[in-house]
């Protein structure tokens with residue numbers, strides 16, 4: 038290896054890493070060494086060894102080697118030197134004669150860049166840290182313009198046709214440097230190969246100029262791959278040219294400016310404060326941003342002073358060392374971005390900020406970007422890594438992104454107007470303007486949703502045997518409205534049960550049943566979410582689905598989250614079955630809950646195992662291992678968001694053998710169908726908390742969605758009142774309750790807690806209020822219902838309320854789910870501000886279920902919460918309210934812990950506002966899978982999908 042091959046990269050590496058200004062001079066010197074004599078070279082080497090952390094050349098290189106050097110031999114063995122310089126690794130350094138004049142002059146810079154780039158890519162997969170740096174630095178030094186973030190040269194080189202790299206057999210990304218190939222081959226390689234997306238999943242040690250220390254710091258903070266690093270998106274952008282604003286008291290504003298002073302001031306015996314003064318140039322009213330480009334127009338700028346103040350109380354905060362350390366955190370001359378609430382001060386153009394965020398953009402020496410009208414990304418710090426450090430590393434990471442890293446086919450990008458992935462990364466981290474940041478954001482959000490949808494649908498298709506089945510499934514998603522079975526084609530049992538109903542189904546209920554039965558008739562396990570507003574009549578739809586399955590000789594299981602609900606459903610179903618004309622046809626139905634005696638449970642389990650029992654209604658106990666079914670064909674999961682994903686998935690393990698009666702259906706499908714007839718049951722999940730469609734798609738991308746959009750006829754809208762819970766307010770509420778009771782109504786009184794708590798004395802408690810309410814409404818009976826009561830007592834309390842033995846039921850939110858007492862006509866919710874909007878809507882849905890006019894009174898304990906609750910006064914549309922809750926409180930609160938825990942993490946997308954992108958991503962995923970069920974035609978997409986979080990079979 039030639040002296041200069043080893044020498045130049047080593048020094049440039051140092052230069053790059055340390056931004057060491059003095060070492061920069063060495064680069065020029067090294068360049069001059071092309072023609073220099075060996076004595077001069079050894080002098081230079083000596084200087085460099087100091088930089089490398091060694092004492093001197095004698096200490097570093099064998100005497101023999103030095104002799105060789107001094108002896109003027111041109112090609113001394115550098116590997117000997119490297120033994121003494123452990124940080125030097127020769128590794129895969131390309132045999133490029135950088136300083137051989139003959140080769141150098143004939144070598145095209147583009148060729149060199151590409152070679153180095155490819156070599157660099159190949160090397161970066163090695164666990165070594167040093168070699169990529171030297172390669173990159175040699176490369177960047179030869180391609181000026183790379184360091185300023187302009188990566189276009191790489192793009193040009195990659196496409197210029199000059200590179201002479203040839204892929205190794207069986208690999209798209211590994212290249213032999215020593216086998217020159219034609220320009221056309223390179224282009225072909227680029228065009229036909231899968232995109233070079235795997236660079237994203239390389240270790241961050243592929244980033245040029247990364248020291249071992251930086252590498253381990255980044256690794257420790259979770260930045261294992263380039264992808265992870267690029268996913269560290271800016272928190273916000275600061276416009277380095279402050280926009281024209283009129284500054285009013287109390288406004289929340291963001292400014293960029295220079296620190297003028299930072300002082301820690303002792304203001305009293307136990308009181309001190311830090312004051313940082315920042316000068317910001319803002320545009321005068323009336324001038325436009327273009328004006329400022331012309332420097333002569335700078336008079337149109339005015340300077341304002343921000344006084345950032347932080348106060349400290351306590352004697353320990355008044356000591357000088359503490360105050361000095363505070364001061365020193367902010368250096369004079371640093372360019373900073375400040376955001377916070379401004380307060381006007383007496384002096385003109387001086388403003389105070391007491392709650393603020395301050396981000397240092399540049400230090401004093403580097404003022405290159407100051408005053409320019411560009412967006413400056415502000416990063417959140419992570420694990421102690423400073424935002425500016427991350428910004429620097431990210432911009433270095435961006436430099437090595439090749440142009441073709443995008444796995445999403447161009448046609449999809451065009452259809453959905455997406456920018457390419459590399460532009461998206463650049464756009465989010467280094468946008469020239471907000472529009473660019475916005476399209477980058479849109480593209481990255483699309484990706485987050487797209488791979489989720491693609492993964493889930495792909496998994497579903499994988500589970501199917503034939504092409505016909507797969508096409509059928511995709512069609513089902515594309516045109517769900519076409520998938521329905523007419524009533525005439527329902528099973529005899531379903532028709533008999535349908536006839537026995539005391540009411541006719543609403544159009545929406547009818548079409549839901551038809552869609553579900555269509556699914557049940559298919560050889561593919563259904564996975565459907567049935568949702569509808571509270572009280573819309575989902576239960577009867579599920580019962581009909583169960584009847585259809587039982588009518589074809591199978592079993593059904595109906596799981597609910599509470600015993601109360603299980604009993605209610607069980608009794609309701611028995612009543613409906615009693616009405617059947619042909620009682621002989623009624624299936625055997627049992628109730629299995631935690632309170633079922635063990636003797637009874639054994640009998641039920643036996644019945645389920647041998648097939649004597651057709652339908653079981655129960656709680657979690659249904660998914661216990663010991664509960665075996667002879668042929669479970671449908672599992673209904675009511676209030677599904679109360680169950681974890683795992684619990685819901687457990688029904689999938691209750692496989693059943695598809696006996697001869699199913700052969701007919703199997704025969705209809707392709708012969709190559711998975712013929713062993715062992716199937717997972719159909720799953721029908723129901724949700725009373727209407728989840729906005731976007732959220733449902735994100736949570737259950739693979740689920741079909743059925744919505745009941747109307748309410749049973751004759752329902753009278755509930756009147757909702759929001760009342761402040763002061764003395765007068767409570768009196769009004771009691772008066773309204775009395776009126777209702779006198780008119781023959783029944784009242785629910787809902788409390789946030791069971792017992793009074795010392796920590797939260799403002800909360801009214803159900804148990805504690807029982808006495809007060811009983812004495813206040815002396816002529817009426819009061820009942821109590823809460824989660825801590827034994828289940829038979831809960832059942833009894835509800836029974837008494839239903840039968841009219843009690844007129845007022847004091848309860849906690851246990852009644853929120855599914856409790857159905859049609860003649861309950863008033864609900865009062867105490868401390869209503871403690872509940873979410875969607876939750877209050879659910880509670881309110883416990884009244885107004887019959888033909889009696891009902892009222893709901895929400896009692897707010899603070900005047901400030903009245904406004905938030907007002908939305909319930911105006912709207913009774915559960916979907917609208919759930920969407921509102923989603924925006925106000927985020928998906929976590931809306932879904933509750935169990936379910937939101939299973940919501941995939943979206944680093945950049947916000948479900949509450951990016952719903953339309955999710956919808957597009959869903960369509961794109963369907964389109965891709967429609968083209969190629971196994972993604973065989975899209976190898977890059979398949980590779981990307983496997984790189985992203987693998988999904989468990991439960992979608993967990």
Ligand SMILES: Nc1ncnc2c1ncn2[C@@H]1O[C@H](COP(=O)(O)OP(=O)(O)OP(=O)(O)O)[C@@H](O)[C@H]1O
Nearest residue numbers: 540541542543571572573574575576577725749855
């Ligand atoms: N088509 C209909 N016509 C008249 N009443 C109906 C109809 N469908 C259901 N109902 C009645 O409406 C009430 C509410 O039905 P159901 O309990 O099924 O509602 P839900 O959607 O499950 O409500 P929740 O969200 O409270 O669980 C029940 O008393 C039921 O008998």
